[in-house]
Amino acid sequence: MKFLVLAAILAAATASAIKDEHTVLIGKDTLVNVDIKTKEILCMKLLNFILQPTVYDDIRDVARDWDLEANMDKYLKVDVVNKFIDHYKMGFLPRGEVFVHTNQKQMDEAIWVFRLMYFAKDFDTFIRTACFLRERINGGMFVYAFSTAVFHREDCRGVVLPAPYEIYPYFFVDSDIISKAFMLKMTKAATDPVIFDYWGIKVTDKNLVVIDWRKGVRHTLSEHDRLSYFTEDIDVNTFYYYLHMNYPYWMVDDVYGLNKERRGEVTMYANQQLLARYRLERLSHGMCDIKMIMWNEPLKTGYWPKIRLHNGEEMPVRSNNVLLLNKENLKLKLAADDIERYIRDGIINGRITRRDGTTITLRKTEDFEYLARMLLGGLGHMNDDAKVFHIVHLFRKLVSYGNYNFNKYTYIPTALDMYSTCLRDPLFWRIMKRITENAVLFKKYLPKYTRDEFDFPGVKVERIVTDKLVTFMDDYDVDITNALYLDRNEMQKKKSDFTYVARMQRLNTQPFKVTVEILSEKAVDAVVRIFYGPKYDCMGRLLNFNDKRLDMIEIDSFMYKLDTGKNTIVRKSTEMHDVIGDRPWTRRFMDSSVESTIGVDRVVESYWYKARLGIPHRLLLPLGRYDGLPMQFFVIVSPVRTGLVLPSVDINIMKDRHTCRWTSCYDTMPLGFPFDRDIDMTRFFTNNMKWVDVLVYRKDLATSNNVKNIDTSDMVMKRDDMTYLDNDMLVRWSYRDVMMMSYDKMMRL
Numbered sequence: 001m002k003f004l005v006l007a008a009i010l011a012a013a014t015a016s017a018i019k020d021e022h023t024v025l026i027g028k029d030t031l032v033n034v035d036i037k038t039k040e041i042l043c044m045k046l047l048n049f050i051l052q053p054t055v056y057d058d059i060r061d062v063a064r065d066w067d068l069e070a071n072m073d074k075y076l077k078v079d080v081v082n083k084f085i086d087h088y089k090m091g092f093l094p095r096g097e098v099f100v101h102t103n104q105k106q107m108d109e110a111i112w113v114f115r116l117m118y119f120a121k122d123f124d125t126f127i128r129t130a131c132f133l134r135e136r137i138n139g140g141m142f143v144y145a146f147s148t149a150v151f152h153r154e155d156c157r158g159v160v161l162p163a164p165y166e167i168y169p170y171f172f173v174d175s176d177i178i179s180k181a182f183m184l185k186m187t188k189a190a191t192d193p194v195i196f197d198y199w200g201i202k203v204t205d206k207n208l209v210v211i212d213w214r215k216g217v218r219h220t221l222s223e224h225d226r227l228s229y230f231t232e233d234i235d236v237n238t239f240y241y242y243l244h245m246n247y248p249y250w251m252v253d254d255v256y257g258l259n260k261e262r263r264g265e266v267t268m269y270a271n272q273q274l275l276a277r278y279r280l281e282r283l284s285h286g287m288c289d290i291k292m293i294m295w296n297e298p299l300k301t302g303y304w305p306k307i308r309l310h311n312g313e314e315m316p317v318r319s320n321n322v323l324l325l326n327k328e329n330l331k332l333k334l335a336a337d338d339i340e341r342y343i344r345d346g347i348i349n350g351r352i353t354r355r356d357g358t359t360i361t362l363r364k365t366e367d368f369e370y371l372a373r374m375l376l377g378g379l380g381h382m383n384d385d386a387k388v389f390h391i392v393h394l395f396r397k398l399v400s401y402g403n404y405n406f407n408k409y410t411y412i413p414t415a416l417d418m419y420s421t422c423l424r425d426p427l428f429w430r431i432m433k434r435i436t437e438n439a440v441l442f443k444k445y446l447p448k449y450t451r452d453e454f455d456f457p458g459v460k461v462e463r464i465v466t467d468k469l470v471t472f473m474d475d476y477d478v479d480i481t482n483a484l485y486l487d488r489n490e491m492q493k494k495k496s497d498f499t500y501v502a503r504m505q506r507l508n509t510q511p512f513k514v515t516v517e518i519l520s521e522k523a524v525d526a527v528v529r530i531f532y533g534p535k536y537d538c539m540g541r542l543l544n545f546n547d548k549r550l551d552m553i554e555i556d557s558f559m560y561k562l563d564t565g566k567n568t569i570v571r572k573s574t575e576m577h578d579v580i581g582d583r584p585w586t587r588r589f590m591d592s593s594v595e596s597t598i599g600v601d602r603v604v605e606s607y608w609y610k611a612r613l614g615i616p617h618r619l620l621l622p623l624g625r626y627d628g629l630p631m632q633f634f635v636i637v638s639p640v641r642t643g644l645v646l647p648s649v650d651i652n653i654m655k656d657r658h659t660c661r662w663t664s665c666y667d668t669m670p671l672g673f674p675f676d677r678d679i680d681m682t683r684f685f686t687n688n689m690k691w692v693d694v695l696v697y698r699k700d701l702a703t704s705n706n707v708k709n710i711d712t713s714d715m716v717m718k719r720d721d722m723t724y725l726d727n728d729m730l731v732r733w734s735y736r737d738v739m740m741m742s743y744d745k746m747m748r749l
Contacts, residue, residue, distance in 0.1 A: 031124040039159050042127055043150060044586055047167050049482055050139040051310055055494045063135035066128050068116075076119040084116045092137055093410065098309050099140030100413045101244075102393050106141065111250055113137060113145035118256075123155040143167055151245050151612065152256060160612065162586035164241055164420060165234045168310075169480040171420040172234045173213075173502050175308035178483050180211050181500045185484050189498060200503070207497060210477065213504040221302035221320055223287070224426040229507055230281045230623075232424045234478060235616040236274075238583075241420045242613045243270050249377030249390055260650045262671075264372030264379075266661045269671040271376075272436050276551045278429055280534060280622040284629055284698075288538040292437060293399065293430040295324055295333060303425045305415045310483070313412045318427075324399055332398045339391050340438075343374060347442050362442065365670060366646050371442050375435055395431045396422070440550070448680045449673075456688035458521035459562065459637050464692040466633060467512035471624050472699040474508045477501040479585050499587060508618040509573070510699075516569045516635050520562040527638045527667045528569065530556040530576075531675070532621075535630040535693060545684065549675035552634065555620060557663045559640065573620055578661060580614035613661075621696050628695030636674060636689040644668040 031038075045056050054060055068081055075081050092109050093099060100106055113133060120126035130146055147164075150156040165172035180199060189203045196202070200212025230236060247263040279289055293299075302320040309315065325333055346352035350363040352374075360370050360379075373379035377390030396416045415425040422428045481500045490496055514530060533552040537543055556576040560569060573579070622629065645651070645668045662671050670676050674684075 031127055034123065036158055039123065039156065040161075041589075043146075043159060043161055044589070046130055046134055046146065047143060047162055048586075049486060050143055050167055051482070052485060052491075054134055055486065055491045059131045059134060062128050062131040066132040068129075068132070071125070074121050074125040075116075076121055077115075080112075080115045080119050084112045087112050088136075093141055095138050096311060097138060097140075097410045098311060098313075098413060099138055099144060100411070100417050101144075101419050102396055102413070102417045103409075103411070105409055107250065110141045110145045113141060114148050117145065117149040118153060123153075126153065126155070140168065148245055148248060152251075163234075163583040164238055166479050166482060166586050168420075169478070169483040169502075170310050171307065171418060172237060173478065173480050173483070174306040175314065176306070177211055177213055177502045178308060178480065181209070181480060181484055181502075184209055184211075184500065185498070203498075207499065208501060209498050210501045210503050213502045221304055222300070222426070224301055224303075226285055226287075227278075227281055227426075228424075229473070229505070230278070230619075231426065231429075233506060233619070234504075235583075235619065237420050237423050239613065239615065240274070240423050243267060244419045246613050247378070252378055259648050262369060262645065262649055262664045264369045264374075264376065265671055266664055267376050267378075268368075268372035268436065268439050269662065271432050272439070272550065272672070273553060274423075275429065275432060275436060276533075276553055277619075277622070279551055280553065283534055283538060284623040284625060284696075286538060290426075290429055290433055292434040293324075293395070293427070295336075295398070298323055299399070299427065301426050303415065303427065305421065305424060307415065307421065309412070315421075316412065316414055318414075318425075329398055332394060336391070336394050336398055339389060339394065343371075343391070343438055344441065347371070347438065347445065350445075363445075365446060366644055368439070368442060368670065369646050369649070372439065375438055392431065392435060395434070396428075399427060399431070443677045446677055448678055449683075451683040451686065454636075454674060454684060454689070455686040456526070456637055456639055459524075459526065460519045460687040461516065461635055461637055461690040462519055462566075463515075463517040464633055464635055464690055465515040466692070466694055469512055469621055469624070469631075469694055469696045470510040470699050471621050471696065472508055472510070473505050475503055476506050476582075477503050479587050481587060506618070507623060509621045511617070512573045514556070514571045514573070514633065516571075518562060518567040518569065518637055520564060520567060522562075523564050524562050525640050526560050526562050527640055527663055527669075528556075528558055528560050529554060529636050529638070529663070529673070530571070531634040531636075532631050532694070533634070535632050544681065545675070546679050546681065549679060552672075552675045554662055554672065559666050562637075574617050576617075576620075578614045579617050579620065581617060624696035624698040626698055628697050631694050631696055632691050633694055634689070634691040638667075638669070638673075638688065640667055642668050644670075 031042075045054070045059060049055060054063075068085060072078050072081055087109065093106050099110070117126055117129050117133070120129050126149070130149075133142055133146075143164075147161055150159055150161060161167075170178065180201070184201070189207075189209050191203070198215070200210075200215040202210045204210075224231075247258060247261075247267050251258050275290075282288070282290070298321045299318075300321055302322070303318045305315040305317070307315040342352070346360070346362055350361065352360045352362060354360065360374075361367055362371055370379060375391060377392060400414050400416055415421040416428055416431075478501065479499065480502050481496050481498075484496065484500060486496060516528065516530075520526075531552040531554055533548050534543060537547070556571055556579075558571075558577050560567075574581070642651075651665055651668070660666070663669065663673075664671060674689075
């Protein structure tokens with residue numbers, strides 16, 4: 001209770017501070033030593049209503065008065081300012097166009113914008129430069145460059161940005177929801193009870209407009225649309241977008257310091273873990289593994305993005321059974337074949353010779369870092385930062401169904417073109433399967449782990465206990481107000497008259513605990529890794545650890561000081577490593593009058609967490625089944641090992657920056673150990689590891705608050721729906737209904 005009261009006070013104080021400081025945060029006084037909350041407020045203001053000129057007077061005044069050429073001395077690199085000015089005079093992407101992540105010309109411009117902000121000497125110069133750019137360059141480009149700069153500037157460490165789906169909802173919310181929001185905006189949410197009831201629209205007395213995302217027509221092209229609740233989840237796509245923000249493929253210059261981190265291995269392992277998580281979600285539906293993309297076969301799987309961009313254009317739809325190769329992309333196919341063969345030959349031969357004569361060895365464990373950077377675009381084929389090839393982008397272009405406008409400066413992106421939407425397309429998972437198979441090939445040439453590498457003498461895992469693992473579908477409200485435009489009166493008031501919210505249904509996980517009991521003969525530091533994975537495959541066949549090692553999810557990893565004797569470790573799912581909670585509503589803090597649909601304590605607790613990149617707690621487990629999806633938890637306790645990283649990698653820097661991912665900061669064993677290599681089963685089973693069988697249940701909230709089996713024998717799906725996640729789409733057909741349908745079919749014949 002005390003925490004709730006304190007949380008309410010903090011939330012009210014923060015919201016009040018933001019509301020009262022709309023016009024005084026940026027004045028003539030310097031902003032070098034401002035506190036972190038003020039920095040966050042400034043970032044919120046810069047990113048609010050990004051499709052329009054800013055509504056805040058202080059930002060507008062600074063943007064008008066700031067002179068780059070007169071403030072050259074306030075940047076660490078003068079040549080960066082000069083080059084930006086030269087490129088800007090040549091013309092940047094026009095405001096109002098869509099900024100595309102795979103367009104090289106647009107990305108080059110975004111990098112110049114990023115460098116201008118990154119090399120500002122202090123926060124005051126940085127924020128004034130951001131104000132200058134906010135009013136002059138493309139909104140999407142500004143969001144990308146500004147967010148990346150905040151991620152990597154030392155004086156912005158700990159600053160939490162608004163969620164990307166609040167900044168630019170178009171990439172995360174279905175077009176029919178945006179269209180309904182525009183209709184309500186035009187009519188000032190005039191009440192039409194019939195339409196409101198049909199579309200699930202509610203308007204509260206605090207001008208909160210809620211649009212039910214679950215209502216309306218389903219767009220389905222294949223069985224993969226059953227997984228849209230996961231692939232189109234806003235937090236899954238935010239994770240992938242932020243993964244790129246943390247480790248941009250183009251940030252290869254040593255000045256940024258990313259080469260001091262295990263950036264390649266972390267990003268590759270993140271992609272492999274996402275693939276494993278996707279396969280477990282498929283297993284919940286009885287679907288088998290995905291296959292690597294094949295260029296010479298028709299692509300059976302189509303995709304309907306359901307995304308309309310802010311310029312009114314729809315993301316293109318890819319039909320089923322399309323041919324990937326044609327005369328337009330033959331050159332791309334040849335280039336992709338050449339690069340893929342170049343990399344795979346390097347893996348087999350143990351070295352890659354670049355065009356400038358330098359050689360990269362690919363023989364040792366630590367060489368995986370080089371390979372991962374090359375596969376994901378962070379290592380050039382020449383010793384030159386400007387010569388970086390990106391095989392993933394090449395694959396995206398090769399399979400793109402909008403290739404008629406590849407070479408245009410401005411064009412309509414497909415879902416594959418954006419880091420914030422690519423996971424929505426089932427084709428992207430097949431592309432990543434092909435990319436990650438190169439990493440798997442590299443690990444096949446490494447020696448298998450020995451028993452000594454598995455073992456931890458004197459340490460024994462006695463017991464693993466978990467709570468009942470339960471998932472369910474719940475409702476969540478997404479603030480989409482930034483998708484709409486302010487009218488003149490609203491701009492004067494600096495806020496929208498209404499707050500527009502899309503109510504979506506999402507996968508969630510009930511909090512649980514994992515208890516591990518360990519016996520140790522001495523006090524020693526240890527690394528504890530907790531995995532879970534499937535017990536059976538999609539055909540019901542029992543899997544051994546070699547069969548499922550690439551499907552094991554590293555749910556938690558941490559250092560622990562073992563005491564002599566019995567040690568009992570209890571890990572709450574909400575406190576596991578790299579696990580984050582719900583991101584807060586930014587508008588809840590920008591305007592204290594906005595009605596919040598979630599608890600104040602939940603908002604405040606989320607607001608002060610400082611992890612930008614993390615796995616949402618609610619997505620820790622796959623959907624499961626009503627009668628339980630058989631899984632296995634696996635725990636291994638290992639000694640802390642160091643000395644296996646590249647000379648350029650500095651673990652202390654990663655600790656200082658709080659960029660630990662999995663065990664990358666305190667242990668130098670390969671990420672994914674012990675499942676990253678083929679396992680010799682005769683040497684695998686040691687006392688310091690243990691596994692336990694578990695079941696993952698899916699709870700039906702509409703039927704019961706307790707886990708129970710649901711009889712669905714007389715339930716069938718409507719013909720236009722393939723998700724079978726919404727209970728309102730399950731209908732009981734009577735004998736009369738079946739007979740009438742048979743009669744109609746007979747009459748048509």
